[in-house]
Amino acid sequence: xxxxxxxxxxxxxxxxxxxxxxxxxxxxxxxxxxxxxxxxxxxxxxxxxxxxxxxxxxxxxxxxxxxxxxxxxxxxxxxxxxxxxxxxxxxxxxxxxxxxxxxxxxxxxxxxxxxxxxxxxxxxxxxxxxxxxxxxxxxxxxxxxxxxxxxxxxxxxxxxxxxxxxxxxxxxxxxxxxxxxxxxxxxxxxxxxxxxxxxxxxxxxxxxxxxxxxxxxxxxxxxxxxxxxxxxxxxxxxxxxxxxxxxxxxxxxxxxxxxxxxxxxxxxxxxxxxxxxxxxxxxxxxxxxxxxxxxxxxxxxxxxxxxxxxxxxxxxxxxxxxxxxxxxxxxxxxxxxxxxxxxxxxxxxxxxxxxxxxxxxxxxxxxxxxxxxxxxxxxxxxxxxxxxxxxxxxxxxxxxxxxxxxxxxxxxxxxxxxxxxxxxxxxxxxxxxxxxxxxxxxxxxxxxxxxxxxxxxxxxxxxxxxxxxxxxxxxxxxxxxxxxxxxxxxxxxxxxxxxxxxxxxxxxxxxxxxxxxxxxxxxxxxxxxxxxxxxxxxxxxxxxxxxxxxxxxxxxxxxxxxxxxxxxxxxxxxxxxxxxxxxxxxxxxxxxxxxxxxxxxxxxxxxxxxxxxxxxxxxxxxxxxxxxxxxxxxxxxxxxxxxxxxxxxxxxxxxxxxxxxxxxxxxx
Numbered sequence: 001x002x003x004x005x006x007x008x009x010x011x012x013x014x015x016x017x018x019x020x021x022x023x024x025x026x027x028x029x030x031x032x033x034x035x036x037x038x039x040x041x042x043x044x045x046x047x048x049x050x051x052x053x054x055x056x057x058x059x060x061x062x063x064x065x066x067x068x069x070x071x072x073x074x075x076x077x078x079x080x081x082x083x084x085x086x087x088x089x090x091x092x093x094x095x096x097x098x099x100x101x102x103x104x105x106x107x108x109x110x111x112x113x114x115x116x117x118x119x120x121x122x123x124x125x126x127x128x129x130x131x132x133x134x135x136x137x138x139x140x141x142x143x144x145x146x147x148x149x150x151x152x153x154x155x156x157x158x159x160x161x162x163x164x165x166x167x168x169x170x171x172x173x174x175x176x177x178x179x180x181x182x183x184x185x186x187x188x189x190x191x192x193x194x195x196x197x198x199x200x201x202x203x204x205x206x207x208x209x210x211x212x213x214x215x216x217x218x219x220x221x222x223x224x225x226x227x228x229x230x231x232x233x234x235x236x237x238x239x240x241x242x243x244x245x246x247x248x249x250x251x252x253x254x255x256x257x258x259x260x261x262x263x264x265x266x267x268x269x270x271x272x273x274x275x276x277x278x279x280x281x282x283x284x285x286x287x288x289x290x291x292x293x294x295x296x297x298x299x300x301x302x303x304x305x306x307x308x309x310x311x312x313x314x315x316x317x318x319x320x321x322x323x324x325x326x327x328x329x330x331x332x333x334x335x336x337x338x339x340x341x342x343x344x345x346x347x348x349x350x351x352x353x354x355x356x357x358x359x360x361x362x363x364x365x366x367x368x369x370x371x372x373x374x375x376x377x378x379x380x381x382x383x384x385x386x387x388x389x390x391x392x393x394x395x396x397x398x399x400x401x402x403x404x405x406x407x408x409x410x411x412x413x414x415x416x417x418x419x420x421x422x423x424x425x426x427x428x429x430x431x432x433x434x435x436x437x438x439x440x441x442x443x444x445x446x447x448x449x450x451x452x453x454x455x456x457x458x459x460x461x462x463x464x465x466x467x468x469x470x471x472x473x474x475x476x477x478x479x480x481x482x483x484x485x486x487x488x489x490x491x492x493x494x495x496x497x498x499x500x501x502x503x504x505x506x507x508x509x510x511x512x513x514x515x516x517x518x519x520x521x522x523x524x525x526x527x528x529x530x531x532x533x534x535x536x537x538x539x540x541x542x543x544x545x546x547x548x549x550x551x552x553x554x555x556x557x558x559x560x561x562x563x564x565x566x567x568x569x570x571x572x573x574x575x576x577x578x579x580x581x582x583x584x585x586x587x588x589x590x591x592x593x594x595x596x597x598x599x600x601x602x603x604x605x606x607x608x609x610x611x612x613x614x615x616x617x618x619x620x621x622x623x624x625x626x627x628x629x630x631x632x633x634x635x636x637x638x639x640x641x642x643x644x645x646x647x648x649x650x651x652x653x654x655x656x657x658x659x660x661x662x663x664x665x666x667x668x
Contacts, residue, residue, distance in 0.1 A: 029067070033082045036069040040079060043069035098262050101129060105266050110273030113280040116162065116178075122244070122270040123165035130263055131246035133173050135164040136234065137182055137190070138242035157194055158183050159242055167250055173224060175216055185213040189231040190243045197240060199232040199264055201255045228254040232264060236271035241278060287320040287347045288313050291516075294354035299327045303593050304335045304409040305522040308497035312509060312517040314345070314470070321345050321516035322353035322400070323468045328364045331636055331645045333409055333527055333593045336364050339466040339520050340402035341421070343443070355384065356400055356444075367636030370404040370417035371451040374441060377402065378419065381445035399445040403438075403466055407458070409527045410591070414464065417453040419444045422472065425486055426456065427463040427493035435483070460526045463493035463500065467519035471508055482508060497521050527593060531558075534589040537575055537600075544575050547588055551598075558592050562651045566629045567598060570646050573622035574600035581606065582641070595631065595647040603641040 028047070036043045047065045066087050072080040109121045119136045126134040137159035161176045176182040184190040187210040189200045204211070204221050211218045220226070226249045234242045244267050248255065255263075291313070299307055307327055313320050322342025330336055338360055342349045359380050363373045381400060401421040407414045416424060416436070420443030426434045439452035458464070465486070472482025489504040500521055509517060533554050537543050548568040555564050571588065578586045582604030591597040608623055626633055630646035637643075 029084065032067065032069045033084060036071055037079060037082045040071050042071075043067075098265075101125070101262070102265060102269070105269060109270045110276065113277050115274070115277040115281045118270075118274050118277040119163040120165075122267070122274070123163045125266065125270075126244075126246060126263070127165045128167045130259070130266075131230070131248055132250045133164070133166045133247040135174075135245045136162045136242060137245070138162045138234070139194075139240070157191055159190075162242065173220055173247070175220065185210045188214075189229070190245065193231045193233050193243050194240060197233050197235060199230065199260060201228065201230040201260055203228050203254060225249045227252075230255045230260060230263060232267045234267060234271050234274060236268075236275035239275065241271065241274060283346065284320060287345075287350050290347060291320050291322070291350040291353065294350065294357065295324055296326055300329060302327065302329055302335045303527070304333055304407055304525055305337070306497060306525065307337075307520060307522045308501050309520045310501050310505060310518070312505070314514055314516050320350055321470075322349035322356075323470065323516040323518035324353050324357050325466070325518050325520040326357060326360065327520070327522075328361055330364065330406065331367055331597070331632075331634060331647075332599060332643070333591050333597065335407050335409075337405045337407065337464070337466055337520055337522055338364075338402065339421070339468060339518060340400055341468040341470075341516070341518070343399040343401075352384070352400070356381070356402070360402070360404070365634070367634065369453060370406060370415055371441075371453040373404055374402060374417050374419045374444070374451040378442075378444045378447060378451075382447055385445055399443045401443050401469075405464070405466065407464075407522070407524060409525055410532055412458055412460070412524075412526055414456045414458055414524075415453050416456060417441065417451050419451060420446075422467065422469055425465040425467075425490055426458070427465070427490035429459065429461050429493060433487040433490050458524045460524060461493065462524045463490060463497070464522045464524065465490060465504075465519060466522075468515075468517060470515035470517040471504070471519055473515070493523070497523060527591070531592040532589065534587060537578070537586040537588050539579050539584045539586060541576070541579060543579070544572055547571055547575050551588075551590060554590055555596075560592070560596060560651065563596055563648055566648060567596065570598050570626050570629055570648075571600070573626055574598070574644055574646070577608065577622055577644075578602040578604075595649055597645060597647050599643050599645040601638070601641060601643040605637065605642060607642075608635055608644060 028045075032043045032045060045067045047067065068083075068085045070083050072083055074080050105125045108125055110118060111121065112118065119138070123134045123136060139157070139159055158181050161178050161180055161182050163178060164171070164174055166173055189202060193200055202208070204226050211221070226247050228248050230246045232244045232246075233240050234244055246255070246263065292311070295311060299309065305327070309325050311323065311325070322340075322344065324338075324340050324342075326336075326338040328336040328338065338357075340353070340356060340360070342353045342356065344352075356377060359377055360373065363376050368376070399420075401419055403416065403418040403421040403424060405414050405416040405424065416438050418438050419441045423435050423438045423440075426436060428434065436454065436456050438454045441451040442449045467486075472479055472486060485507045486504065489500065489507045493500070501519075504519065504521075535547065535550055537547055548571055551567055551571050552564050555561060555567060560567075567590075575586070575588060578600050582602035584603055585601075586603075587599075587601045589597075589599040589601070591599070623633075626646050629648070631649050633644070633646040635642055635644050
């Protein structure tokens with residue numbers, strides 16, 4: 001307080017008490033003191049400043065100074081002077097700081113389900129708020145899903161560095177890079193923490209018992225002046241996933257019990273996020289393994305087409321879907337090309353994909369048309385969904401899309417049907433890339449509308465691309481942009497197919513796709529006319545002998561005299577059955593491809609029946625003989641009737657068949 005003349009306010013004199021001398025030299029204090037004396041009103045202010053570095057426990061911390069100025073009055077109400085009170089608030093509120101840090105950690109950690117990103121987020125919260133350096137090391141069981149380690153704490157345990165962060169950007173403290181294995185000496189806090197599941201902290205120095213056994217760490221600790229470290233287990237849901245190590249050297253304060261409690265709470269919360277990411281990564285890996293195991297490992301080589309393919313799983317955040325592709329050999333030198341996409345992600349989608357692929361292969365063996373095949377697959381998807389819903393297991397296959405195409409190298413046409421799937425792209429040799437107008441059926445599993453097929457003429461050397469929608473919708477691009485890029489990738493169909501696939505990946509999938517991507521690229525070939533011969537057969541039993549003679553002559557021209565006996569027998573049985581049990585017109589066709597194919601077509605729709613005739617029967621052995629002589633045989637139905645076909649391996653591929661034909665020759 002400053003004394004003045006009675007009853008009249010004046011400026012403070014040069015002789016002031018100790019309280020007033022606190023503000024000497026400060027223009028702010030002088031201004032507020034003068035204002036309080038003149039106005040007679042109390043003045044309250046709060047000043048904020050950052051404490052100077054180098055003070056123990058205060059480096060870089062904000063401090064506050066509340067100031068109060070109020071006049072002093074005598075009994076008559078006159079102003080005697082001004083009173084100035086100030087308080088330094090330099091110690092932070094530990095409870096408030098803890099809540100703020102934990103709240104920030106909850107917002108920062110676990111933003112994704114990526115394991116590497118999650119542990120890095122934990123490191124970013126710890127440095128520099130809590131430590132000068134943090135290292136997060138995970139056990140291999142963290143990704144395998146096993147329990148905590150059972151080794152003795154005295155034995156070294158190998159971990160793998162998952163993340164680390166330092167206050168220094170060049171990371172001079174690091175002795176193991178991210179992803180590399182790391183081992184701690186026996187008796188170290190890390191080994192003890194893994195064995196007991198309890199956190200530990202200790203001062204580091206010449207007396208630390210395990211440091212002499214680790215000269216690399218000892219050198220680093222001496223170099224940077226590390227004085228203390230804290231090790232905590234990264235543990236959630238009963239599984240120890242690794243350890244978190246924190247070091248201090250720039251911060252002069254050692255880790256206290258309050259620090260340990262705060263960091264324990266932080267690491268416990270982060271461990272749940274890490275465990276979620278670990279579980280998701282394990283499920284993603286299992287789904288990806290299942291998905292890739294259900295895809296064809298090697299597509300069969302076929303003379304009708306040359307194929308190349310790619311499957312790119314989605315990023316880990318999106319999960320594995322149910323995309324698939326297939327190439328299925330059919331009768332008559334034809335081939336089926338299939339690409340499908342199961343709606344959804346994860347194990348259920350991958351398992352449903354395997355079911356649908358098996359169903360498509362089975363139905364393809366029945367030689368059904370594309371629209372009929374999709375109708376049967378649609379029924380299967382609906383039945384599986386109903387069964388799963390009845391069992392309260394969730395939908396086994398909530399839906400799927402598919403495109404199914406049959407290419408005939410003799411007719412040079414492709415018959416295509418699609419179920420909610422993008423239309424194939426056709427790259428002609430002399431014309432722009434075309435997207436044929438294929439009737440769009442409903443996705444599989446919805447039912448209601450029928451499926452329709454369309455026939456596309458193709459010249460030799462054309463490239464057909466079948467793909468899932470993830471290819472043209474990658475990176476959230478507009479679908480029109482995806483179509484344009486696909487046209488660019490297919491613009492030169494004379495290039496090698498593998499090169500075309502690489503261009504498609506670069507042009508449309510610059511980053512890892514958000515959805516699975518599968519595509520199949522096929523270059524069409526045609527069968528030379530001199531490799532195909534057909535005859536019209538009159539419905540007269542005498543025509544059987546003529547058919548055998550015609551077949552024998554053609555085989556001689558092809559240099560396949562070794563197959564003459566078995567082929568004549570097959571032709572004789574099939575033509576005889578058509579004349580006796582079916583109606584005309586009857587046609588016979590021979591195809592010399594990778595196998596010798598014999599086809600007999602008629603106007604009947606009755607299904608041939610293979611049976612074993614009794615010893616007293618005079619007939620009924622025709623199809624049985626055909627099945628014994630042929631490598632494969634079957635029936636396909638057309639709009640005008642049916643075709644029975646039989647395939648024989650060419651002479652260079654024959655292994656066991658000569659003994660069969662020789663036995664038949666002796667019996668006949």
